[in-house]
Amino acid sequence: MRNYSIRKTIKNNAGHELDKYADFMLRKQNHFYVIGSENEFNSFYNRTGRFLKEDEYCLLGFLNKDVQKQSRGGDSVFLDVPIVEEAIIYADKQAVIICTARERKEYENLKNIFEEKGFIENQTFFQGEIFSMIYDVYVRDIIRIDRVEVFLTSCCTLNCEKCISYIPYFKNTHHTSLEQLKSDADILFKNVDYIYKLKLLGGEGFLYPHLIEYIDYVYDNYGGKIGTIRIGTNGTIFPKTEIMEMCKRNHVTIDISDYRIAVPDKCKLEEVKNYCLENGVAVDIKRTGEQWLDMGFPDNIPEFEGEEQIKVHFQKCAMFCRQFAKGKLYFCCSNFAAVAAGLFPDNDNDYFDFNRQFSKKELLEFELGYSTLGHTTFCGVCGGCSEEANSCRVEVAKQVK
Template sequence: MRKSNNFERYESEYIQRKDWVFPYDDIEPGAKIILYGAGDVGQAYYFQIIKSGYCEVVSWIDKDYKKYSEWGLNIESINVFLEKEYDLILLAVANHSVACDINSFLLEQGVKQEKIVWGIGSTSKILYDKETFFMTNPIKEEIKNVLHYKKISSKCLQGMKYVVDILERANKTGIVLPRVVIEATTHCTLKCKYCNNLMPYYQKKRHLDLDSIEKDIEQLFSVVQHILVLEIIGGEPFCYPQLCDLLLFLERIEQYDILEITTNGTIIPNNNVLEALRDKRIIVRISEYNASAKIEGLIKKFKEYGINYEILNDLIWIDSGEPVYKGKSKELCRESYLKCSSARFCKTLMEGRLFCCARAASLFDLGICKDESNYIDIYKDDAIRELRDFYLSDYVEACNYCTNSDEWRIVEAGVQS
């Protein structure tokens, strides 16, 4: 499309504001798109496309095309899309109900649902300022996980509504977290050589106090509005003797969407735990690296009780090295942190502290590294501010107890020492 005479003025205004970021994750480079909407969102998208050359706008349409044309923008009638060849129609509107109306209109015109993308429904809006906190990339990944578990397409109206609900929660109260890992026990039935949680280093195994875990969870939810995914880990979670009570406690909390429990498949839980696992928000993830015959029995029980589960095969483990001080510079630690999926996704709750990852929690618990950069105290008066700073940080001292990112090597999952 040609640039209008007023392009430079509008480009300067909207690129500088950066209120709306083009949904790059949902659109392939070079795609031919029809941009539906010429308001603030549409103009922001359009100027980013022109600036980056990321894709081709074959038509920019809006019901009020005459008004926007008078402004010097090259907008066409909404009916022209019927004559165009395109890959996707991008809905460039902020309001959910308006997006639904447009979506319905396009479907009535014979457009297939998979050809309609709503950028805002893809978490494109920047939601971090002094009042609002939203970790964009991890949130996107966990939203995909939640929708996968719920068997909802991210581009259908139900999927859009879910994303909008998350955005509204973030806007109202300020903090929505992608995932929090809950450490329940250091007991495990295996001794994995490359265990990133360092369970083989525990000489004295222990179960964490249930009352303390519940108190920590309540405190965390007094600081944050919502968490997309909670995960219970160990050790082996099914070793935890009070797991049933913990599950029943979590069942009463509405401020999360999915509860994951990752097991090595060596223990078949008792009937009380199996009953508690029937909660539809729970998904049990069975690591298939263990050759135990109990996995078949476990799956049989899960089917009998109607428990949601998935098999984790083709697991990729990274050897992070021995948990000893490496003497790395801050720059090397920062590089490792930014490349580490555990640092981005696995903030771990343990005994009143939220750690950058499960390994850092174990480093603290084992007395190897107690540096305060690795965690925040969720009971402090300024926990909200510290939480924001913690998630935006690009350095923790715990990275000095892992190998450099350029030395990471893929190892076979579940190898026993």
């Protein structure tokens, strides 16, 4: 997930950094109103809203950010929650807004509107995803993480110059051992109650030689703690029949990157997609757009004017995916890849070590970006992984010869 709303993330009091936010959130006198689209509200309600009601918090209304749908009236309900008008919220002196907008621009726009009416971010106006995570840990004593990536192999059928995993820079072919992956799964799910998306990547995911045995192990032991297992592929090779059978029985989704324009001589997207679907395996086509973000590192490192600028850069980037390897959860998947490729030094500021005793509150703090520096060390050499942080663009999947 991306943290848009908590901007000061230097760790000063581990295990208690979020206490002040939880104090504002969890007051029984709060009147909660959720703003977002119907899909966003539905997601929030299933994850958190229904528990708010069970725990006897006052979830009084849903404000649909889609003006046309909102106009259908205050007597309507959505998932047993009344649809309300803005005027009702403004008149309620105990109102607390939970904003479920997932895009930063939408969130910021709605925040600004409500701030003009006297609402205060992280006191009476909360980012929905952060609200849910704090509620999970502080009330339900569980921790659920949005997305974790697992690095399988540096083998790939392409050699993309600006690969976010720095595959062209690996000096030797590297497969993560099956024993290491199983060990990582054990320690990860011992400490995390649920992961919505577990994504398996390379390189090229289908080239990992122990793919079937690994996913069978993860699904058999931890399937109930995973929303979806996904394999990343560049759409240049057909997976074996045995892999298709494994994907079907373990409800795996295949994420295919669309490189038809970039490498038309190698990309078999339609054929691979149809092959998967014919075998009863779900497919998700990942549109790459006309350009990639240029992360800069390692050959065009951005220049920053000191720590404060790097902290701002970290907040603008708001990296959404974590990487788990060797018992450590890295905040930034690109940071991990640079370390794995031997391009950047490992630093304990940049990961959360599962090989020690820790609380769910400490892990939650890390998930929201808290660290000794308040940013990763890699931020100082990286252009960033969001449009807000990075304006540099490059050709998609340009091949290194």
